Amino acid sequence: MNLTVLQPTTTTTVCSLTGQSPHPSTFFPEFKQCKTKSHLLQIHAKLIKTGRIHDPLASAELIRFCALSNPPHQDLQYALQLFDQMNPPNCFSFNTIIRAFSDTHHPLQSFLLFTQMMETVTPNKFTFPSVLKACAKTGRIEEGKMIHCVVVKFGLENDGFVLSNLVRMYVMCGAMSDAVMLFESKKMSLEMGEVVLWNVMVDGYVRLGEVGNAHKLFDEMPQRSVVSWNSMISGYAQNGFFVEALELFREMQMEEMPNYVTLISVLPAVSRLGALDTGKWVHFFAVKNGMKVDDPVLGSALIDMYSKCGSIDEAIQLFNTLSRKNVVTWNSIINGLAIHGRANEALYHFTKMQESGIAPNDVTYISVLTACSHGGFVDKGLAIFDQMVRTEGLAPRIEHYGCMVDLLGRAGRLKEAEELILSMPDEPDDVVLKALLGACKKHGNIEIGERVGKRLLENNPEDGAPYVALSNMYASLANWDGVMETRLMMKQNEVKKDPGCSWIEVDGAIHEFVVADESHAKANDICMMLEEMKEKLRLAGYKPDTSQVFLRMDDADKESALQHHSEKIAVAFGLISTTRETTIKVVKNLRICNDCHSTIKLISRIYRRRIVVRDRKRFHHFENGSCSCMDYW
DNA sequence: CTAGGGTTAG
Secondary structure, eight states: OOOOOOOOOHHHHHHHHHTOOOOHHHHOTHHHHOOSHHHHHHHHHHHHHHTGGGSHHHHHHHHHHHHHSOTTTOOHHHHHHHHHHSSSOOHHHHHHHHHHHHTSSOTHHHHHHHHHHHHHSOOOTTHHHHHHHHHHHHTOHHHHHHHHHHHHHTTOTTOHHHHHHHHHHHHHTTOHHHHHHHHHHHGGGSOTTOHHHHHHHHHHHHHTTOHHHHHHHHHHOSSOOHHHHHHHHHHHHHTTOHHHHHHHHHHHTTTSOOOHHHHHHHHHHHHHHTOHHHHHHHHHHHHHTTOOOSSHHHHHHHHHHHHHTTOHHHHHHHHHHOSOOOHHHHHHHHHHHHHTTOHHHHHHHHHHHHHTTOOOOHHHHHHHHHHHHHHTOHHHHHHHHHIIIIISOOOOOHHHHHHHHHHHHHTTOHHHHHHHHHHOSSOOOHHHHHHHHHHHHHHTOHHHHHHHHHHHHHHOTTBSHHHHHHHHHHHHTTOHHHHHHHHHHHHHTTOBOOOOEEEEEETTEEEEEETTOOOSTTHHHHHHHHHHHHHHHHHTTOOOOGGGOOSSOOHHHHHHHHHTOHHHHHHHHHHHHSOTTSOEEEEESSOOOHHHHHHHHHHHHHTTOOEEEEOSSOEEEEETTEETTTTOO
């Protein structure tokens, strides 16, 4: 389209006379009302007809609208066409189009456009943040360093926006030492208000897992923003420091208003600790402050929190109120139902999910297979595994194999389980092998059990679990040579045991116990309660199950070791600290042992208490002498 | 008063 150039419009004349550059929307108020694509085309046509398209400000504004609007207004292709028609494009248009591309899936276009820009126009301080962002996103440190040189050349290194993006570029390219060097050389010369630069550094240490360094910086910051807190909290949560994450969240409330991101960052820590009171408070806080609870992200995090804190019914309730559900939302509820042993409901939701048009992903299948495994649905599980591989074309991950081995093994189909392991493309990990070993123990298959146990010991001779399983299997077959040999091997290799640890939340505070823990303020009361429990259990005819203890000690010592397992201490503390109607909810870092399981079943009957124990893998709901796992876990 | 920054669920 080639139109005659018309006279410059009066408005541009006024502009050049006053020498000011007012906001373009005062020039082009049409954009404010632009709602549809066809309206945009009309505006464009009008600009061409009036010749104002030759006004760089007009073109630039048009490009800005197409490139930077939110979808569905955004049309990068259209913006790029407009851009190519500008001859030459001005600095503003270059900045706009570079920024637009840095937000897409091909950010390196920004870099190419930047090199193009350097040939015709001078970049300014608005150019560099976007192009550095593109380098950060793609991890291109060579290009990033080159741009750093250009920044220095134009004397823009002390601009807050440019500098924080430079540092962030180094962080994201894995060059933390370069980031530190630049940060240290600049931090004193900056204004107090450069909180973003500090936040970038805190985030950098968090990404490296160096939470100690992150916290040190956090303490030294001249100013903090809500993002500083969020970075620290999510940093703790993502690096396994769940208690620290919660403590910081508490501390935060005295200084700063938590926002939507804060809640999403802290909820995984709440879930891992099973801190239901804190989780409920987070939920309440979100509702009270008008945050978007009806949002798939926060909603999913809350569903996961309720189910991992033992309140699966509240999780379901919340799930049913959500109007928008994405794949993560569905995964959260299916996984929740699966770990609570509610296999049928998990499968029902799996069907519902597909009916609602949400495609299951690999994580969904882990939860669904877990449900089948806990429910003992062997054939259903095999069919779903097949569906995943053949119909959906998803490559099974090691976690999927773990579920399948557990599923087959539980049903006594040990040969098939072993064959499945042998068919895996990658080496099986300990989790997979232990699933098979546990099944061999349960079904008394010494042949496969021996093979798996020895393989586990080759991988990790310091892990005590395979010795115990092997020894038990030999003992049950009266193979005392085998028992002796296993004991000897155990002695030779310095066996380490993961310290067992349980915790319980009472009135919003987390109480943590390790084995034989006497450090609690109420240790005396707890001890008395443990004695009382022991006596009542004895009267009920209970005989301690020492089969899982494998230490060189006599039976009395074994019993005493069992009596002081952390989950029993936590239950004792729960019994003395809460009222009879309260369900006692205990979280344990390892899997629950046989003796604790039988003991707590009886305790639930003797004291008429509902007790929920979350172990490393699933929930046990104890009530009136029985457990929801049906004694297979 | 044209435009640019950091944190986020299974």
